[in-house]
Amino acid sequence: MENMEALARIPSKTLSSHMASVLSRRIIDGVYKEGEKLPTERQLSEEFGVNRHAIREAIKRIEALGLVQIRHGSGIYAQKLNMTAGIEIFNTLLTDNEGNLNVDFLKDVLEFRRHYLMNLILLSLRRRKPRELGKICRIIDNILFDRSKRGVQDESADNYSLFQAIVLATHNHVYYLMYITVSQVMQRLPIILDVTFPPFSFSEEDLKKMRHAFEFSNEKEALEVLESYLCFMENLLKPYIEEAEAAEKDKEEEK
16 A cells, blocks of 8 residues: 555656556556456545546556556556557566566566667668768777776766667667667666666777677677677676565565
8 A cells, every 4th residue: 555645745747657657557467457447536546545636647647558448438447568558667567566676577678688789789780881880980989099098987978879879770760769768777777776886888809899890790799799788787687686586485485
């Protein structure tokens, strides 16, 4: 049950977003099963101790995600999680109803991220135009030049620019949209875990190897460099995943 005093202190716009997440989780977790009628706005308002306007706005949000169907004169009915909702509710799926990390979903995200980025970089290598190659090489050269002047510092912005240039070289809008989505999900993880992760930096050898890979369309070299990038985040998250899995195992054994 939500803390009503805490809910009362949440601003109206944020409250409707919060309630949308709560209702979304109930549908995803099967509290409201597919085809089942949800409680009325009045009932939900009373259950959570919030105004009906916040509930109404929350329902509009989850309707837009395809999680409910509003049948006028009949009620609001839960629908199965589908592809149209998948991308939009990453933030909801990343945590459980208590705000804890959803380990199973995180593992799905990491698996998808790995396969997606591997395919992305291969497509970029095959489709990149001379102008795009020039931009990728310039970004790498700038990173190396800056290092020679001031040493290795936080290169997050440079890395984002490099990957953005690589994504754009695929000439595929869906790849670009998915890159933005996955990046946003990964950026939210430290907030959920309440930690600060160290920034990632390519080694000088890897930067030169990546430049060479794009100049000569060397898929093997490109994938080798990408592997170090993928493993960096996967290794950072591994202890949190193992800790959550151990806690879940302890709960099962106590039952």
